[in-house]
Amino acid sequence: MNSIKTTAAAFPAIKKISYEGPKSKNPLAFKHYNAKEKVEGKTMEEHLRFSVVYWHTFRGRGADMFGMPTACRPWDDFSDSVENAQRRVRVAFEFIEKLGAPFYAFHDRDVAPEAATLVETNKNLDAIVKVLKEEQKRTGINLLWGTACLFAHPRYMHGAATSCNADVFAYACAQVKKAMEVTHELKGEGYVFWGGREGYSTLWNTDMKRELDHLAKFLHMAVAYKKKIGFKGEFYIEPKPKEPTKHQYDSDAAACLNFLREYGLKDHLKLNLETNHATLAGHTMQHELEVAAAANALGSIDANTGDLLLGWDTDQFPTDIYLTTQCMLTILKAGGLKTGGVNFDAKVRRESFEPNDLFYAHIGGMDAFARGLKIAAAIRKDGRLEKFVKERYSSWNTGVGKEVESGKSSLEKLEQHILKTGEPKNFSGRQEFLENLINEFI
Ligand code: XLS
Ligand code: NI
Numbered sequence: 001m002n003s004i005k006t007t008a009a010a011f012p013a014i015k016k017i018s019y020e021g022p023k024s025k026n027p028l029a030f031k032h033y034n035a036k037e038k039v040e041g042k043t044m045e046e047h048l049r050f051s052v053v054y055w056h057t058f059r060g061r062g063a064d065m066f067g068m069p070t071a072c073r074p075w076d077d078f079s080d081s082v083e084n085a086q087r088r089v090r091v092a093f094e095f096i097e098k099l100g101a102p103f104y105a106f107h108d109r110d111v112a113p114e115a116a117t118l119v120e121t122n123k124n125l126d127a128i129v130k131v132l133k134e135e136q137k138r139t140g141i142n143l144l145w146g147t148a149c150l151f152a153h154p155r156y157m158h159g160a161a162t163s164c165n166a167d168v169f170a171y172a173c174a175q176v177k178k179a180m181e182v183t184h185e186l187k188g189e190g191y192v193f194w195g196g197r198e199g200y201s202t203l204w205n206t207d208m209k210r211e212l213d214h215l216a217k218f219l220h221m222a223v224a225y226k227k228k229i230g231f232k233g234e235f236y237i238e239p240k241p242k243e244p245t246k247h248q249y250d251s252d253a254a255a256c257l258n259f260l261r262e263y264g265l266k267d268h269l270k271l272n273l274e275t276n277h278a279t280l281a282g283h284t285m286q287h288e289l290e291v292a293a294a295a296n297a298l299g300s301i302d303a304n305t306g307d308l309l310l311g312w313d314t315d316q317f318p319t320d321i322y323l324t325t326q327c328m329l330t331i332l333k334a335g336g337l338k339t340g341g342v343n344f345d346a347k348v349r350r351e352s353f354e355p356n357d358l359f360y361a362h363i364g365g366m367d368a369f370a371r372g373l374k375i376a377a378a379i380r381k382d383g384r385l386e387k388f389v390k391e392r393y394s395s396w397n398t399g400v401g402k403e404v405e406s407g408k409s410s411l412e413k414l415e416q417h418i419l420k421t422g423e424p425k426n427f428s429g430r431q432e433f434l435e436n437l438i439n440e441f442i
């Protein structure tokens with residue numbers, strides 16, 4: 001496979017994807033994502049901050065538990081050589097540039113091969129970071145966030161920061177130190193902690209309290225190192241309830257926030273929420289976004305979706321307009337994504353094995369989010385939904401409600417109120433009315 005050339009374009013037949021509007025029948029054009037179009041005073045590009053993930057899009061090969069890789073990637077010899085990894089970087093940036101996404105995200109081990117020792121591995125990483133830097137400069141594409149893969153290597157079989165083995169914990173720290181350094185060097189806007197195996201398979205062998213304490217120590221050390229190297233990007237923690245472990249400690253937004261508060265980390269990390277993780281936890285994505293927003297911890301999103309009939313993290317590209325509308329309604333309400341973005345932590349299906357499928361998938365996701373953004377903005381402009389919710393709580397604006405909210409009430413006072421006024425009068429929740437109202441915009 002040495003005949004693979006470094007310089008030839010990997011997608012020669014594909015030109016830069018452009019906006020052609022809703023009437024276009026061109027599958028390699030945007031129908032809704034118009035980067036410079038303004039919505040609520042900001043361009044779509046500024047609102048959505050799309051990001052392509054290195055792991056699925058450039059390392060995913062379509063293997064599953066029952067079958068071998070299917071993906072056809074003519075530029076990749078699938079070896080672990082640094083040369084192959086460097087060539088892949090050029091292809092990745094050709095793809096992201098043609099797609100017109102402003103960001104990408106990676107794990108250390110997606111971009112560069114792991115070697116026999118930490119020193120060698122770090123050297124490999126440096127050789128790739130050099131090319132990433134060149135390509136970022138050439139294209140203007142930026143790093144949304146970096147992260148360390150602390151779950152694939154056999155050493156992490158018991159977890160990384162929550163491993164029973166202190167030496168494994170130390171290895172994870174060394175790996176994170178380097179991953180933070182390269183993220184900083186590449187001017188990453190954030191750094192993600194996803195606890196791939198930070199959980200357990202059985203409680204029979206697990207000291208949960210001790211593992212949680214260690215996870216907190218690990219994050220505190222990362223916070224200290226961040227300060228030391230002057231990395232100004234945002235730290236995110238990414239909830240997921242299970243898979244690969246039976247139970248992961250960062251199970252959902254509420255569990256993460258509780259953990260962060262308990263260990264004095266709340267001011268240092270925001271949340272990176274992923275749709276398929278939300279549904280695995282038995283929540284909707286909108287629920288997770290609302291929980292995060294209420295705690296002022298909405299950081300970034302991993303945009304994907306699961307399959308209703310498959311119970312695992314299928315990481316499909318988001319195409320459901322209701323989903324993207326819900327996401328964008330909450331994000332707009334929360335003041336938008338700041339350092340975060342809409343990061344496609346999603347993979348093409350095993351059967352979609354051709355390179356062009358990567359374009360179709362991302363174009364579809366970007367258009368779905370662009371529609372979600374426009375629909376959400378229209379719902380907000382219309383104002384009926386917001387007005388309804390406001391009115392639903394209007395009893396809190398005066399009288400006893402106001403007193404409770406301002407902390408001036410007591411059980412005795414409220415008892416007096418009820419003795420005077422009798423049985424409260426209720427009003428309809430109007431769910432069906434509101435569902436119909438939303439459908440006016442979809
Ligand atoms: C896996 C996670 C992972 C994180 C980054 O389910 O989504 O891809 O986003 O480590
Ligand atoms: Ni993710």
Ligand code: NI
Binds near residue numbers: 274277313315345
């Ligand atoms: Ni995931």
